[in-house]
Amino acid sequence: MSNRFPELLSKVRELKDLDGVLSLMGWDEETYAPRAGRAPRGRHTATLEGLRHERLTSPALGALIEELVAEPSLDDAQRTMVARIKHRRDRAVKVPEALVRAFAEARSLSLAAWGDARKADDYASFRPHLETIVRLSRERADALGGERYDALLDEYEPGMTKARLIPILAELREGLVPLVRAIAAKKAPDRSFLIGPAFDEELQWQLTLRLLGDLGFDLERGRQDRSAHPFTNTVSEHDVRVTTRIFADNPLSAIFSTIHEAGHGMYEQGFDAAHHGTPLADAPSMGIHESQSRLWENQVGRSRAFWSHYLPELRRLFPAQLGGVELDAFYRAVNVVEPGLIRVDADEVTYNLHILLRFELEIALLSGDLVAKDLPGAWNEKMRAYLGVAPPNDADGCMQDIHWAWGAIGYFPTYSLGNAYSAQLMAAFVRETPDAWGAIGRGNLGVLLSWLRGKVHRSGYLHSAEETVRRATGEALSVKPLLEYLKKKYSEVYGL
Numbered sequence: 001m002s003n004r005f006p007e008l009l010s011k012v013r014e015l016k017d018l019d020g021v022l023s024l025m026g027w028d029e030e031t032y033a034p035r036a037g038r039a040p041r042g043r044h045t046a047t048l049e050g051l052r053h054e055r056l057t058s059p060a061l062g063a064l065i066e067e068l069v070a071e072p073s074l075d076d077a078q079r080t081m082v083a084r085i086k087h088r089r090d091r092a093v094k095v096p097e098a099l100v101r102a103f104a105e106a107r108s109l110s111l112a113a114w115g116d117a118r119k120a121d122d123y124a125s126f127r128p129h130l131e132t133i134v135r136l137s138r139e140r141a142d143a144l145g146g147e148r149y150d151a152l153l154d155e156y157e158p159g160m161t162k163a164r165l166i167p168i169l170a171e172l173r174e175g176l177v178p179l180v181r182a183i184a185a186k187k188a189p190d191r192s193f194l195i196g197p198a199f200d201e202e203l204q205w206q207l208t209l210r211l212l213g214d215l216g217f218d219l220e221r222g223r224q225d226r227s228a229h230p231f232t233n234t235v236s237e238h239d240v241r242v243t244t245r246i247f248a249d250n251p252l253s254a255i256f257s258t259i260h261e262a263g264h265g266m267y268e269q270g271f272d273a274a275h276h277g278t279p280l281a282d283a284p285s286m287g288i289h290e291s292q293s294r295l296w297e298n299q300v301g302r303s304r305a306f307w308s309h310y311l312p313e314l315r316r317l318f319p320a321q322l323g324g325v326e327l328d329a330f331y332r333a334v335n336v337v338e339p340g341l342i343r344v345d346a347d348e349v350t351y352n353l354h355i356l357l358r359f360e361l362e363i364a365l366l367s368g369d370l371v372a373k374d375l376p377g378a379w380n381e382k383m384r385a386y387l388g389v390a391p392p393n394d395a396d397g398c399m400q401d402i403h404w405a406w407g408a409i410g411y412f413p414t415y416s417l418g419n420a421y422s423a424q425l426m427a428a429f430v431r432e433t434p435d436a437w438g439a440i441g442r443g444n445l446g447v448l449l450s451w452l453r454g455k456v457h458r459s460g461y462l463h464s465a466e467e468t469v470r471r472a473t474g475e476a477l478s479v480k481p482l483l484e485y486l487k488k489k490y491s492e493v494y495g496l
C-alpha cells in the first residue's frame with residue numbers, strides 16, 4: 001500500500017496555503033488597507049498568484065496526478081480528491097501563459113475604466129474594454145475546449161451546461177413574470193417605519209454580532225467586519241471572515257447582509273474536519289454556496305417564524321422607531337416586492353429575472369449575436385419585458401455589475417441555481433423535521449444548521465453540487481420548489 005498519495009496531499013496543502021494568504025489579502029484590501037497601499041497590494045497579489053499558477057501547472061504535479069489516477073489502491077474519497085485537483089490543474093494548464101497575462105492586464109484596465117465610466121454614466125468609454133474582455137473570454141473558452149459558454153461556466157458551476165440552464169431559467173421566467181405583474185398591480189405594504197428613521201449604528205452592529213452567534217457562525221473561528229460590499233473570505237477552515245454594511249436609515253441592510261454572509265460562512269466552517277487541507281474541504285460550486293446564504297437570508301430570515309422570535313428584540317433595541325409595530329406589519333415590510341433597476345437591491349421574487357436577463361445577454365455577447373455597441377439597447381428592452389421598468393441611464397443599467405468588467409462571464413446563473421437549491425433544501429428540511437417552523441419561531445436555529453451540516457456542509461466537494469442536493473432532498477435540480485414557495489408566500493403577503 002505504498003503509493004504517492006501523501007505527496008499529493010502535501011502539494012495540495014501548499015496550494016491551499018497560497019489560496020488562504022490571497023484570500024486574507026483580499027479581505028484586508030476591502031476592509032482596513034489604506035487606499036495608497038492599493039498599487040503595491042496589486043503587485044503582492046500578482047506575485048503570489050504567479051507562484052500559485054507555477055505550482056499548480058508544474059509538470060511534476062501533472063506526473064504525480066497521472067500516476068495516482070492509475071493507482072489501484074486508492075479508496076473512493078482519495079480518488080475523488082485526485083479528480084478534484086486534476087480538474088483544477090487541467091483548467092490552469094490549458095490556457096497559455098500569454099493569454100493568462102493578457103487577460104489579467106485587460107481585467108485590471110477594464111475594472112478601472114468600468115469604475116470611472118459608471119460614475120460618469122459614460123458607456124462609450126467602457127465599451128472598448130468590454131469588447132476586449134469578450135474577445136479574450138472567447139479565446140480562453142476555446143483554449144479550455146468544448147462549448148464556449150460551458151467552458152467558462154465550468155469554472156463556477158462544474159458540470160453545468162448552457163443547454164440545461166436554458167429550460168431551467170425559462171421555467172423560472174414563465175412562473176415569475178406573471179407573478180411580478182400581479183404583485184405590481186397591488187398596493188405595497190408600508191415599510192416607512194423601517195426605511196428613513198435613524199437607527200443607531202452601534203446598536204445595529206451589536207445586533208448583527210448577536211445574530212451571527214444565534215445562527216451558529218463560530219466567532220472563535222471567524223470574525224465580522226464592515227465593508228462597502230459584504231462578502232465572505234476563507235483564510236482557513238478555522239478563520240472565516242464575513243463582512244456587513246450598516247446604514248443608519250435602513251437597518252434591514254445590515255441584518256440581511258449579516259444573515260446572508262453567515263450562510264456562506266457557516267458552510268465554510270462546516271466541512272468535515274477529516275477533509276481539512278484537502279480538495280474536499282471546498283464547496284462543489286458557487287451555486288450551492290449561494291444556496292446556503294439565500295436559504296438563511298430569505299427562507300429563514302424573511303419568514304414569519306423568524307421574526308416572531310426576533311421582533312421583540314428589535315423593538316427593545318429601537319423602541320422609538322418600532323415600539324408600536326406588530327409582527328404582521330413587520331413581516332410584510334421585510335417582504336415588499338418592487339420591480340427595480342438594481343440587481344443587488346432586488347427582492348426574492350424579481351431577483352431571478354435580473355439574472356435571466358444577464359444570462360441571455362452574456363450568451364449573446366460571447367457568441368457574437370450581440371455586439372457591445374448594442375448592449376445598452378438590448379439591456380433596456382429586456383428590463384421592460386421582464387420587469388416592466390427601464391433604466392434612465394447605463395450606470396443603473398448595463399454597467400451596474402462588476403462581473404463582466406472583471407471578466408466573469410458565466411457567473412450570473414449560479415445565483416439562480418443557488419435560489420433553486422435553497423428552496424429544494426428548505427422544503428426537504430421542513431418535510432423531514434417535526435415542528436421545523438415551531439423550532440425556528442422559538443429561536444432554535446441549531447436544528448436547521450445541524451440538518452445542513454449533515455446533508456450539505458460536511459461532505460464538501462465529495463460530490464458535485466447536483467449530487468449533494470439530490471442526496472439531501474431525493475430530487476434532481478428543479479425550480480419547482482422555488483416557484484411554489486414564492487407563489488404561496490406572496491399570494492398571502494399581497495392577497496393575490
Ligand SMILES: [Zn+2]
Pocket residue numbers: 260264290293
Ligand atoms: Zn452570496
